[in-house]
Amino acid sequence: MAAQKININDIATKTGLSISTVSRVLNGKAEQFRIGKKSQQKVNEVAKELKYIPNKFAASLRTGKSNTIALIIPTLQNPFFADLASNINAEIRRFGFTTMISDSDENFEIEKWELRQMISRNVDGLIIVPNGNQWDHIKSLYDRGLPIICIDRYFEDSELPFVSTDNYEGAYNATKHLIENGHSRITCIQGVQYSTPNKLRVKGFKIAMEEAGFHDYIVTGDDFSLQNGYLETELLFHQKQMPTAIFTLSNTIALGCMKALKEMNIRIPDDISLITFDDHPYLNYLETPLSCIAQPVNDISKIAVKFLLSQINKEENRIKQVLLKPQMILKKSVRRII
Amino acid sequence: MAAQKININDIATKTGLSISTVSRVLNGKAEQFRIGKKSQQKVNEVAKELKYIPNKFAASLRTGKSNTIALIIPTLQNPFFADLASNINAEIRRFGFTTMISDSDENFEIEKWELRQMISRNVDGLIIVPNGNQWDHIKSLYDRGLPIICIDRYFEDSELPFVSTDNYEGAYNATKHLIENGHSRITCIQGVQYSTPNKLRVKGFKIAMEEAGFHDYIVTGDDFSLQNGYLETELLFHQKQMPTAIFTLSNTIALGCMKALKEMNIRIPDDISLITFDDHPYLNYLETPLSCIAQPVNDISKIAVKFLLSQINKEENRIKQVLLKPQMILKKSVRRII
């Protein structure tokens, strides 16, 4: 089995040329090294004939470059991240690089494991949506000179480069929107509490509330998951006073929330208003299309890739940390009251 | 910048041992080669101290193994594939392998490009959802001895191993369900026509219809996309006689279909019934939860990985092509008529 893989040497033998010549032709350095036209042609012909596929490992071992970018995200199950991954993969391909996508399963230990795997495969750069509240493992690689950029989630107290959304503004606007529609009893269901986007979203929510003079709002929840949205919503309605609006900090939380509301026969927006972070095609087809704060996924992808490549090419960059404006998309889940 | 990456040699120097000894300790072959306890300890200490990360490229070059599995899917934007990718990634990790996920953007040329990239990175195996109607590029690798398994989409006329769903039965059952609920004017909106799952789904639909004595059904469409679902549904209602039910062959098509219906103010299931292939959490929260034919994504993932690993371990396998039973999940999108 396993017909002998053919290599540069086979081509050298078959053409009667040396491996250095073959290598140079195959790498487009023929002119630079004055390889004769006939030799070039012979090499190319034989390479095609033998279906030569270069061994990147060998090349990479020699050059130290792998032409590969690692992308680590918390989970592909979340369409927001899947979308991000798809966009980044396509964008990276445009520049001739290959992407190694990895799903850390929202688990910090797995993230570290995957990261080690990537590093030991000599990736040229890393794009990561970190899922813990520690960044030593990332920072130490960055300090070693590995080009890195965090997207979506990042660390405020670190100098690690990032591209994300202005989460504060998004949350502020969403809350303002609810307030302008007459809501004052608003509950915010949050995700992982220590994550930067979550903290900033909560901050945006609180400040908008305080500015409006509302001081006894509720912020609850602890995970960017369907279950969390479901559970927190359930609990919410076992309290004395129901909110008139809910602000969920992710699309997954929103779905969980909707599930609970449905089970309790609470209608959106008739009985309660709902607005959420993250957009997605699916949100348009829900029972009630959800008004949301959309993140510019495509822009984030493009900027992250551009930025990473400039790091790889050792270009100087003054700006290393970017926040893009979110967009509020109004659908049908918020009702004006009073 | 780029603090010198440390290698096995640095450890050898620092411990005063040889690189072969270090290598053996690090690879857990210490006992086998009778390396002294103190030496072992020294090596491990120094490795930790220097934060040594092995260079898999060098190892792989030497061994020919990479401990990496390639996964190529049409697009992460489709939650069905994202789900599959996430499951497979997790499953593969359990066996100590790393997954390289790649999104071919539903494009045959890109698929070939990605495949070359993977091969040149010495992957030990390949799991692929092929997106064309040619398989030479895959088959030739298989013949060279690369362990391969197709999932979801596969080729009937090839001996390439696959794990997929019994698409025929799924479609047959879905159609039967519509018929049993009194529908006779049923339209099927299909995806890519040459793809095996699509062909079998259409076959299941047709046979169920014929068996029931209905001969003038419509099968239309040509892409597993939202747009296709949308367009075909639009066109459908410019015809003389409207169907009473639609069977969409993927979740993406279903969404497009729903969008068109909504725009035309046609209600599900009051005005028309709808059933679709593929399940997804989101389908439960739609305006009308969609009845569907669910594929056993998790089982497909597990079996595919198990099967691939057995190929890698050169175990004999009698059964190389597997079809799993789909499950019909009834929600609220099919109405009994007459």
Add this chain to the structure above:
DNA sequence: TTTAATTAAACAAACGTTTGTGCATTTTTT
């Protein structure tokens, strides 16, 4: 006490590339 067996580790080749340097051969210049 010499020889054999065991233990512990070193040597060196190989994996498939890339690349700096060197060496013929041919062409151009003087």
Add this chain to the structure above:
DNA sequence: AAAAAATGCACAAACGTTTGTTTAATTAAA
């Protein structure tokens, strides 16, 4: 016709591992 320059390519080292073979030192057997 001799020297210089240009052309076309080959040699060999290096990248960081793994692994088959040796070697040295220690212990056990004779």
